[in-house]
Amino acid sequence: MKVDVLLGLQWGDEGKGKIVDVLTPKYNVIARFQGGPNAGHTLEFDGIKHVLHTIPSGIFRNNVMNVVGNGVVIDPVILKKEIDALIKLGVDVSNRLTISKKAHLILPTHRLLDAASEASKGKEKIGSTLKGIGPTYMDKTGRNGLRVGDIFENNFRQKYDALVEKHKQLLKFYNFEYNLSELESPFFEGINLIKKLPVIDSEHFLNKAIQNNKSILAEGAQGTLLDVDFGSYPFVTSSNTTTAGTCTGLGVAPNKIGEVFGIFKAYCTRVGGGPFPTELDNEIGEQLRKAGHEFGATTGRPRRCGWIDLPALKYAIMINGVTKLIMMKADVLDSFSSIKVCTHYRIDGELIDYMPFDIVSKKVEPVYTELKGWNTDLTKLNSIDELPNNLIQYIEYLEKELNVPISMVSVGPDRNQTIVRDKVFA
Ligand code: GDP
Ligand code: IMO
Ligand code: MG
16 A cells, blocks of 8 residues: 655644544654654653654554654653553553664764754754754764664774764854753663664665555654755755655655645744744734644743634645645634634745745735634534534635635644544544
């Protein structure tokens, strides 16, 4: 079978974790293909809330293999914490989790370099999660990185020391103060734990699974507008968060990609710095933040909130080849009597309906149309027949504009608060 992909179309936190968990019973394998512990994917069921950072969101279901692919960067300290927490909850991780030998390792000094780089940027900082993501991908593409497969070699410690020595020189350049020794022992404890996990050639595993007609879902992290090539550069992350990233991040050929599920909020959020044309820096934004509990799952920072942005969504759909849309957090708009949708941008007096090269230094004025709210508590709805008319109109308006069907509508954080509109998911 082909590999289906689920990824975010906005600036992350669209609700990927929830929907991967909802879809997992249809798949044999769930695979993360990029990013690292900058991700925070939330799952809710049976009254419990779980946040995953490195481990794929299929981990709570039986009979599913979860793969951390070669495109992911792994912090052994955070991975160990995640695994310890899952074991405490009674999840048998050992049978359900495999790690690619080719995934790169986040060293303690990568985290220090992330902090040093951000501090040096002052007001221009990216707003990184400070998990060491940028410096680790820099070492990967700079051909200096350490990979999971390296930890089994006798000279791993020498390789580690040599790279740390380079990092110390860079930290000197930044004039950054730190205490490395206290960070190193949890790192090596994490390395020892990884040694006990199934560490595999994940590209072979996945391609065999494809040949054997197994179903695979690739789980994206971050969102399209944070993609290093197509996002709001330089206010982006350091990986390809888009469908193409699935191919390089898992070793799966483009002609093996099946459905591409694009997931978006019924409004829009962003955490960290960078442009956000439809941001509402006012009481409406505050109302969205409150209703949506918009605080980062990884850093706890308040998320910036605004209206949905169609030029940005159209761009994301184009770049990813989205075949089905999934709309999240519709319930957050329950109490709004009218809902705005950004249809165009005005830049330098010109009206455009596409994402231009530069939204960082240019002043982008969003142009809105307005739709009626539904003023209904959606969180209690069970089936598609119960959707209020004004919500159906909102959905149909978006489908017409975006030219892709909305197959699912999420009306609450719980697994069960999911309305299916497409028989494929029934
Ligand atoms: P991810 O990074 O894409 O997995 O998303 P996050 O977990 O960072 O953020 C999504 C947040 O919204 C989490 O707190 C989820 O529990 C919550 N959530 C997901 N879907 C819904 C929904 O339909 N309604 C509401 N109110 N919350 C939701
Ligand atoms: P999930 O998978 C939202 C943002 C950071 C910052 C920028 C760069 O949960 O959707 P980085 O740590 O990658 O160097 O940060 O990207 N960012 C995210 N925002 N959700 C995420 O992941 C994010 N991962 C990174 O806030 O602006
Ligand atoms: Mg998140």
